Amino acid sequence: MKFTLYRLLSCGVMASVLMPFQHYAYGNDIGVTKPHDHGHDQDAPMEELFVTSSPHGKLPLDVLQGSSVIGLDKLEQKMEATIGETLSGIPGISSTFFGAGASRPIIRGLGGDRIRILMNGIGSIDASSTSPDHAVSAEPLTAERIEVLRGASTLLYGSNAVGGVVNIIDSRIPTIVPNDIFSIRTRLAYETVAHDTSGGLSLNTRLSKSQTNALVLHMDGYFRNSNNYDIPSYALSDAIRNGQEGSFGTVKNSDVDNKGGAVGLSFIGDTTLFGLSYGITKSNYGVPSEEDVRINLDQKRLDLKANINEEFLIFEEARFRFGYGDYKHKELEGANIGTIFANKGFEARLELIQKEIGILHGSMGIQLRNREFEAIGDEAFVPPTKTLQEGIFAVEEINLDPVTLEFGARFDHQSTENKSQNIKRNFNNISLSSGIAYHMTSDSLIGLSLSRTTRAPTAEELFSNGPHLATGAFEKGNIDLNKETATNLELTLKEHIDNLTANLNLYHTWYNNFIYEHFTGIEQDGLNLLEFRQRDARFYGAELETNYLVFSQNDHSLLLTLSGDFVHAEFTGNNGYLPRIPAKSANVGFEYDSEYYGMSGDIRLVGQQKNIGANEIITKGYTEINLDVFWRPYGENQDLTIRLQGKNLTDAERRQHTSFLKDLLPMPGRNIKLSLTYGF
Numbered sequence: 081m082k083f084t085l086y087r088l089l090s091c092g093v094m095a096s097v098l099m100p101f102q103h104y105a106y107g108n109d110i111g112v113t114k115p116h117d118h119g120h121d122q123d124a125p126m127e128e129l130f131v132t133s134s135p136h137g138k139l140p141l142d143v144l145q146g147s148s149v150i151g152l153d154k155l156e157q158k159m160e161a162t163i164g165e166t167l168s169g170i171p172g173i174s175s176t177f178f179g180a181g182a183s184r185p186i187i188r189g190l191g192g193d194r195i196r197i198l199m200n201g202i203g204s205i206d207a208s209s210t211s212p213d214h215a216v217s218a219e220p221l222t223a224e225r226i227e228v229l230r231g232a233s234t235l236l237y238g239s240n241a242v243g244g245v246v247n248i249i250d251s252r253i254p255t256i257v258p259n260d261i262f263s264i265r266t267r268l269a270y271e272t273v274a275h276d277t278s279g280g281l282s283l284n285t286r287l288s289k290s291q292t293n294a295l296v297l298h299m300d301g302y303f304r305n306s307n308n309y310d311i312p313s314y315a316l317s318d319a320i321r322n323g324q325e326g327s328f329g330t331v332k333n334s335d336v337d338n339k340g341g342a343v344g345l346s347f348i349g350d351t352t353l354f355g356l357s358y359g360i361t362k363s364n365y366g367v368p369s370e371e372d373v374r375i376n377l378d379q380k381r382l383d384l385k386a387n388i389n390e391e392f393l394i395f396e397e398a399r400f401r402f403g404y405g406d407y408k409h410k411e412l413e414g415a416n417i418g419t420i421f422a423n424k425g426f427e428a429r430l431e432l433i434q435k436e437i438g439i440l441h442g443s444m445g446i447q448l449r450n451r452e453f454e455a456i457g458d459e460a461f462v463p464p465t466k467t468l469q470e471g472i473f474a475v476e477e478i479n480l481d482p483v484t485l486e487f488g489a490r491f492d493h494q495s496t497e498n499k500s501q502n503i504k505r506n507f508n509n510i511s512l513s514s515g516i517a518y519h520m521t522s523d524s525l526i527g528l529s530l531s532r533t534t535r536a537p538t539a540e541e542l543f544s545n546g547p548h549l550a551t552g553a554f555e556k557g558n559i560d561l562n563k564e565t566a567t568n569l570e571l572t573l574k575e576h577i578d579n580l581t582a583n584l585n586l587y588h589t590w591y592n593n594f595i596y597e598h599f600t601g602i603e604q605d606g607l608n609l610l611e612f613r614q615r616d617a618r619f620y621g622a623e624l625e626t627n628y629l630v631f632s633q634n635d636h637s638l639l640l641t642l643s644g645d646f647v648h649a650e651f652t653g654n655n656g657y658l659p660r661i662p663a664k665s666a667n668v669g670f671e672y673d674s675e676y677y678g679m680s681g682d683i684r685l686v687g688q689q690k691n692i693g694a695n696e697i698i699t700k701g702y703t704e705i706n707l708d709v710f711w712r713p714y715g716e717n718q719d720l721t722i723r724l725q726g727k728n729l730t731d732a733e734r735r736q737h738t739s740f741l742k743d744l745l746p747m748p749g750r751n752i753k754l755s756l757t758y759g760f
Contacts, residue, residue, distance in 0.1 A: 130143055130149060131201075131227065131249075132147075132198075132201070132228075132245055133147065133227075134443075134477075135399075135431050135443035135445070135475065136441065136443060141525055141574055142484070142525070143229075144486060144517055144527040144529045144570075144572055145229060145231045145232075145233075145529060145572060145585065146171070146172055146229070146230030146585040146587070146623050147227070147229050147230065148171075148227070148228040149225070149226075149227055150166075150167070150170075150225065150226040150228075151225055152225070155220070155223060155225070155226065156721070156723060156755065156757055157680070157708055157723070157725070159220055159267075159269070159755075160220070161180050161181075161276070161278075161306070161336060162175075162182065162183035162184075162215065162216065163183070163184070163197065163216050163218055163220055163246065163248065164176055164177065164182075164183030164184045164185050164216070166220045166226070167185050167228065167246065168183075168736075169665075169667065169684060170228065171625055171643045171644065171645040172187060172230045172621075172623045172645050172647075173185055173186065173230070174186040174189075174736065174738045175738065176191055176212040176736075176739055176740075177736040177739040177741070177742075177747060178212045178213045178367075178550070178741060179331065179334045179365070179368040179745065180306060180309055180334050180336050180365065180748075181334070181336045181363065181365025181366065181367075181375065182208075182212065182213050182214060182215040182365065182375075183216075184197070184209070184212065184216055185197070185228075185244075185246055186660075186662060186738045187228070187230050187231075187243050187244035187246075188230055188244065188587070188619065188621060188647050189619055189621075189647040189661045189662060189738075190242070190243030190244070190619075191243070192209050193209045193535075193538045193541075194241075194243035194244075194535065195209075195243045195244050196233070196237050196238070196240050196241040196244075196246070197216055197218060197246045197248070198237070198245060198247040198248065199218050199247075199248050199250070199403070200247070200248075200249055200250065200252070200253065200383065200385075200401075201429070202383065202402070202403035202427050202429070203403065203425075203449065204216055204217050204405075205217070205379075205403060205405025205407060205426070205451075206379060206405065206407045207421050207423045207453070209538075210453070210462070210540055211548065211551070212550060212551070212739070212740055213367050213369075213375065213550035214375070214421070215375070217361045217377070217379045217405070217407065219302055219361065220248070221278060221280035221302040221304065222250050222252075222280050222282055222300045222302050222342070223248050223249065223250050224265075225249040226246065226249065227245075227247045227249065228244065228245070228246050228247075229244050229245040229247075230244045230623070231243075231244060231568060231585075231589075232513070232533050232566065232589075233245045234490060234511045234513075234531070234533040235473050235475055235488045235489070235490045235511060235513055236445075236473065236475070237447075238447060238449070238469060238471055238490075238492060239492055239494075239509050239533060239534060239536065242566055250300070251282060251300075251344075252298055252344045252357040252359060253344045253355035253356065253357045253383060253385045254284050254296035254297075254298045254344060254348070255346065255353060255355070255385075256348070257294045257348050258286050260286075261285060261286055262283060262284060262285035263283070263284050263285075263759070264281070264283050264758075264759060265282045265719075265759035266279070266280065266281045266282070266758050266759070267279060267280045267281075267755065267756070268755065268757075269754065269755035269756070270754050270755075271306075271751055271752070271753045272750075272751055272752045272753070273310050273748045273750065273751035273752075274307050274308065274309035274334070274335070274336075274748070275307045276304065276305070276306035276307075276336075277304070277306075278302070278303065278305070279302065280300070280301070280302035281300060281301055282299075282300040292350060293347070293349045293350070294348050295347055295348075296345070296346045296348060297345055298342070298343065298344040298345070298346075299341070299343050299344075300342050301341030301342075302338070302339065302341065303338065303339045304336060304337070304338040304339075305336070305338075306336045307335050308330050308332060308333070308334045308335050308366075309330070309331055309334050309748045309749075310329060310748065310749045311327075311748065312731045312732065312733045312749045312750075313328065313329070313733060314327065315328070315331055315332075315744060315745045316743065316744060317735060317742070317743040317746075319697045319698070319743060320697070327745075331368050331745050333366035333367065333368050333370070333372070333373070334365075334368045334745075335365070335366055336363070336364075336365040337363070337364045337365070338361075338363045338365075339362050339363075340359065340360050340363075341360060342357050342358065342360070343359075344356065344357030344358075344383075345357075346385075351388065351389040351390055352387065352388050352390075353385065353387040354385070354387075355385045355386075356382070356383065356384045357383045358380075358381070358383075359381045359383075360378075360380055360381075361377070361378070361379040362377065362378055363375070363377040364376050364377070365377075367411075368741065368745050369741055369744055369745075370549055372414050373413055373418070373549070374411075374412045375409050375410070375412070376409060376410045376412055377408075377409040378407075378409065379405055379406065379407040379408075380405070380406045381403065381404065381405045381406075382403070382404045382405075383401075383403045383404075384400075384401070384402040384403075385399075385401055386399070387399050387400075394435055394437070395433060395434055396434065396435045398430070398433075399431045399432075399433070400428075400429070400431075401427075401429045402428045403426060403428075404425070404426040405423070405424070405425055405426070406424050407423040408420065408422045408423075409421050411457070413458075418459060419455060419456065419457030419458055419459040419460055420456045420457055421453075421454075421455050422453070422454045422455075422456075423451065423452070423454075424451075425449065425450050425451040427447070427449045427450075428447070429445060429446070429447045430446050430447075431445035432444055439478050439480060440476060440477070441476070441479065442474065442475055442477055443474070443475055444473065444474040444475075445472070445473055445474075446470075446471065446472050446473075447469075447470075447472075448468075448470055449467075449468070449469040450466075450467070450469075451465075451467040451468075451539075452466050452467075453539060458547075459546070459547055459548060460546060461544050461545065461546030461547060461548045461554075461555050462540050462544050462546070463499065463500040463501065463545070464499040464500055465496060465497060465498055465499060465539035465543060466496075466497045466499060467494065467495070467497075467538070469492060469493070470492065470493045470494075471490060471491065471492040471493075472490070472491050473488065473490035473491075474489060475487075481519075482518060482519040482520070483516065483517070483518050484516070484518075484519075485514075485516055486514065486515040486516070486529075487513065487515070488512070488513050488514075489510070489511070489512050489513075490509075490512075491508070491509070491510055492507075492508070492510075492511070492536075493506070493507070493508055493509075494506070494507045494509065494536040495507075496536070496537075496539050496542060498539075498543045503543075505536075505542060505559070507537075507563050509533075509534040509536060510534060511531070511532065511533040511534060512531065512532050513529065513531035513532075513533075514530050514531075515527060515528065515529035515530070516528055516529075523575075524574060524576060525572065525573070525574040525575075526571075526572075526573055527571070527573075527574075528570070528571055528572075529569075530567075530569050531568045532565065532568075533565070533566050533568070534563050534564065534565045534566075535563060535564050536563045537561040537562075537563065537564075537612075541558070541561055541595050542558065542559055542561055542612075544556060545557060547605055547607055548610075549607075551597075551610065551740050552607060552740070553599065553607050553608045553609065553610035554604040554605055554608070554609050554610065555597075555610045556609060556612070557612050558613065558614075561612065562593050562614065563593065564591055564592065564593045564594050564595055565591070565592040565593065566589050566590070566591050566592075568588070569587065569588050569589075570587040571584075571585070571586045571587075572584070573585075579628055579630070580626070580629075581626065582625070583623075583624070583626075584622070584623070584624050585623045585624075586621075586622050587619075587620060587621060587622075588619070588620040589618065589619045589620070590618050591616060591617045591619070592616055594614060594616065594617040595613070595614055596612070596613060596615065596617075596658060597611075597612060597659070598610065598611050598612075598613045598694065599659075599694060599695040601694075608695075615651050615652075616652040617652060617658060618649070618652055619647060619648070619649045620647075620648055621645065621646050621647035621648060622646060623643075623645040624643060624645070625641075625642075625643045626641070626642045626643065627639055627640070627642075628641075635674050635675040636673070636674045637672070637674075638670065638671070638672050639670065639672075640670050641667070641668070641669045641670065641682070642668050642669075644665060644666035645664065646665075647661060647662060647664075648661075650691075656694060657691045657692060657693050659693030659694070660696075660737060660738045660739070661689070661691065661693075661737070661738070662689070662736075663686055663687045663688065663689035663699065663701060663737055664686075664687045665684065665685060665686045665687065667682050667683070667685075668682065669681055669682025669683065670682075675712065675715040676711065677709075677710065677711045677712065678709075679708065679709050679710075680707075680708045681705075681706060681708065682706050683703065683704070683705050683706075684704040684705075684706070685701070685704075686701050686702050686704070686734070687701045688700055689701075689737040699735050699736075699737040699742055700735065702733060702734045703732060704727075704728050704730075704732055705728070706727050706728070706729065707725065707726045707729060708723065708724075708725045709723070709724050709725075710722065710723040718758075718760065719758065719759040719760060720757070721756070721757045721758075722754075722756050723753075723756070724752070724753070725751075725752070725753040725754075725755070726750070726751075726752055726753075727750070727751040728750050728751060729750060730750070731749045731750040733746050735747070
């Protein structure tokens with residue numbers, strides 16, 4: 081594969097292998113197109129938009145906050161069993177690691193309800209933000225692209241995105257018409273660390289003869305089966321083992337059995353798109369902290385998408401998105417059902433894209449989210465609740481080439497009801513943002529953004545009152561919690577000089593009434609009492625990504641990479657550190673590529689986390705070495721890649737400070753992975 085320097089440096093990732101599609105840009109969908117001009121060289125090659133950042137999409141160079149695009153090639157390289165582990169290690173991103181079955185992203189030290197996980201722009205509609213042992217219902221095996229926004233992203237996606245957004249993009253609702261009658265992409269893999277076998281298949285087929293006003297059918301499916309995974313030594317850390325033996329070499333009850341699929345149908349016209357899809361997710365996985373407990377997960381999901389590219393009033397396009405999910409999982413204690421968690425909900429968004437009026441370009445929209453959550457059984461630590469969120473937003477952009485000004489506002493109303501006690505709390509949230517970007521050259525950016533966001537407490541934070549074995553605590557909510565307010569300042573520097581690219585993000589966030597989980601050290605029902613409390617806090621940190629293209633000629637290229645991050649989080653007034661904050665980390669690596677074969681490798685350094693919260697234990701650092709070799713037998717003539725990877729080659733003991741289970745089980749040991757991807 082031949083890389084162009086512009087694509088390589090702009091995206092900061094290996095160039096994606098684009099399937100043989102005819103591309104139509106329908107709103108926030110994958111497409112190769114030119115956006116509104118912000119001073120870039122109009123003769124530069126076409127490149128993919130970062131669709132999560134704004135309603136009209138942006139080039140990666142124009143995004144005024146930390147962001148990452150994981151395209152097809154990079155996704156194949158980073159693919160793990162969960163979305164949390166797939167993204168972990170990208171600057172600014174860690175995970176909640178709760179074994180092989182459940183892991184959610186941690187972005188800049190924030191997780192849970194402060195991170196929105198989206199599927200094609202609509203929430204995952206599951207129970208993953210309720211507890212770290214609850215899996216995300218989105219599956220990386222069928223993804224075509226993942227986009228990550230680090231930092232406050234509340235204007236488009238609501239106050240629950242105050243920490244960041246992860247958007248998993250697939251083609252379950254087709255938005256482009258295949259050039260041929262159909263197109264296929266498949267993945268197969270085997271991993272030694274847990275004797276893991278996995279596979280995914282995605283097919284799009286054109287049902288009409290013409291490529292205009294076409295009907296396109298989509299079908300996909302996936303599976304993953306794994307045994308208990310191997311670890312370098314004892315499951316218990318040295319800090320708590322105290323001479324105990326415990327599990328050695330293998331983590332008991334860490335096996336996984338996942339499967340699912342989706343079918344979708346779209347009408348794609350010259351100026352309109354209408355599509356819908358129906359998907360099923362099933363998962364059965366062990367909870368390693370409890371050797372006889374398993375989770376049996378089932379979600380049914382319906383999605384709808386409609387776009388109209390017709391001018392009306394002051395608008396040029398209208399987009400509608402809707403998703404409904406019926407989620408349920410059973411926590412099995414041996415042959416018995418211990419607790420059932422049920423979550424039914426929907427999310428709807430309408431966005432109106434404005435015409436360009438001189439130097440002004442923008443959009444406005446409304447959003448509605450409804451969630452009905454219920455837990456039944458021994459571990460029903462949250463009563464039945466209903467949460468309704470209604471939002472309205474507007475974002476605008478003024479182009480004063482080479483300066484771009486951005487500003488926006490959002491209003492949200494949230495109503496949260498405890499249905500068993502007929503208690504209701506109502507919150508009104510106002511969020512504001514502004515930013516300025518200066519392009520010194522067509523390939524550089526200095527950006528400064530300022531935002532003020534408010535987030536209402538969740539039903540779990542308000543109403544929890546019961547034992548929760550996953551966190552090893554008796555969780556107690558606080559009905560008197562107030563909304564939390566975050567003021568975020570971020571400086572973004574992006575510079576491309578000849579063969580060198582560097583992206584630097586510096587951020588500082590001040591929280592008033594930050595809601596957190598406080599381990600009291602008091603026992604209740606034999607468990608540590610955990611209370612939801614509020615206190616002012618501040619987060620600050622940095623993320624750096626640099627790439628240097630050593631050479632690129634005759635279909636051969638060599639890229640050197642260096643990245644790193646750190647986050648510091650403390651309560652104001654010398655009141656100590658926040659719990660479960662990731663340690664500082666750095667990566668150094670290389671990527672060699674040619675038409676038929678390539679190789680990449682990296683060394684990841686994770687420091688010791690000594691800045692610990694109340695009742696926490698210091699987590700040791702580690703060094704991880706990874707190597708990747710791939711072969712394309714037919715070069716650019718066919719999209720076939722055979723890949724051999726060695727992960728954690730030195731079999732280092734790795735513990736994630738952000739995990740509730742960090743001292744009970746480490747992450748997997750040495751792993752050899754063989755995979756095959758094919759598309760046409």
